[in-house]
Amino acid sequence: MGRWEPNTRQRLAKAALELYSERGYEQTTVAEIARRAGLTERTFFRHYADKREVLFDGSGELRDLFVAGVSQAPGSAAPIDAMAAGLDAAAGPFTDRRTFARQRQAVIGANAELRERELIKLASLSAAVAETLRGRGVPEPAASLTAEAGMAVFRIGFERWIADGEERTLAELMRDSLHELRTVIGADRSAREGAGSPSSPG
Amino acid sequence: MGRWEPNTRQRLAKAALELYSERGYEQTTVAEIARRAGLTERTFFRHYADKREVLFDGSGELRDLFVAGVSQAPGSAAPIDAMAAGLDAAAGPFTDRRTFARQRQAVIGANAELRERELIKLASLSAAVAETLRGRGVPEPAASLTAEAGMAVFRIGFERWIADGEERTLAELMRDSLHELRTVIGADRSAREGAGSPSSPG
Structure with missing residues (x-):
């Protein structure tokens, strides 16, 4: 946390899309997306307002x-x-x-x-x-x-x-x-x- | 109530649109629409699922x-x-x-x-x-x-x-x-x- 990751945004987007595809958009939480990407929820919210915005980035x-x-x-x-x-x-x-x-x-x-x-x-x-x-x-x-x-x-x-x-x-x-x-x-x-x-x- | 009104639907739509225009869509309730039309809420719901559907009839x-x-x-x-x-x-x-x-x-x-x-x-x-x-x-x-x-x-x-x-x-x-x-x-x-x-x- 805090360390600058050049591809944080893409990692989060990739993790989110994988989870949405595997288990459905509604069933996926921001905590799960962050975990899959090896990042924290706080990092997620530094990059995206909510789990919907990942798709419209x-x-x-x-x-x-x-x-x-x-x-x-x-x-x-x-x-x-x-x-x-x-x-x-x-x-x-x-x-x-x-x-x-x-x-x-x-x-x-x-x-x-x-x-x-x-x-x-x-x-x-x-x-x-x-x-x-x-x-x-x-x-x-x-x-x-x-x-x-x-x-x-x-x-x-x-x-x-x-x-x-x-x-x-x-x-x-x-x-x-x-x-x-x-x-x-x-x-x-x-x-x-x-x-x-x-x-x-x- | 119960008496068949040939133009109930139109009366409700007219009352709804008047109220939406006067005070805004969000601020208008189904009870107010029914009252303006001289009908009951129950009659409203016999014709429309909700206040949004009046606009897409x-x-x-x-x-x-x-x-x-x-x-x-x-x-x-x-x-x-x-x-x-x-x-x-x-x-x-x-x-x-x-x-x-x-x-x-x-x-x-x-x-x-x-x-x-x-x-x-x-x-x-x-x-x-x-x-x-x-x-x-x-x-x-x-x-x-x-x-x-x-x-x-x-x-x-x-x-x-x-x-x-x-x-x-x-x-x-x-x-x-x-x-x-x-x-x-x-x-x-x-x-x-x-x-x-x-x-x-x-």
């Missing part, structure tokens, strides 16, 4: 990366391309964490309170991205719609990334999901154009 | 209308057009309820627990729409992406609809938001085409 970093990616896109980039740059930037820290992300999502999926918390975090991420887009001069409702479309791509790309056997990177799957979204959103227009072309060649 | 109807709209779209309709039919169907019951919707949203916006509840309801609506699209033969991830895009259009169309001074209908604003989403999602493609055309006429 990365939210601030994710938001900062996403927002930085959007705001650093070239000024000439269309809103959707600025958003795509944000998705690319946000994908970075996940690269080596697929197993951790899978376990985390399983724990969250099994608990209503954690699912609500996750939705709140995503909603506030969406709000931050919309604000960044407005800062780039994108008017409403385009800014909010672009941000929400980005969240849909993020969420669904993430779900695909943690699926069993999936080997593509999160960045690839998000780009693929964005492409797919463009296809479905543009679908009726191209269908109409396709349907109309034989009878109206001009 | 319409969620089931909304989901049913949305899902019916999607599933009844012509078989030839593109996923996004089936979704647009769902949005149109879902807008129906809101027509005469703009004032109620405004008050309700103000109450929900002021309370973290209610905001979480609202997000959960929208997430389950999105899941129901995605399932309906899969039932129409739309594969993943297109089904989930289309459903999420629909939720973005619903949420943002709704926000615009309850804004001060807004007079367009919810259906109009959702169609407009869908059009806007198509514009932003397709933006870079048309931008690239536009940029490329002078130098590459072929």
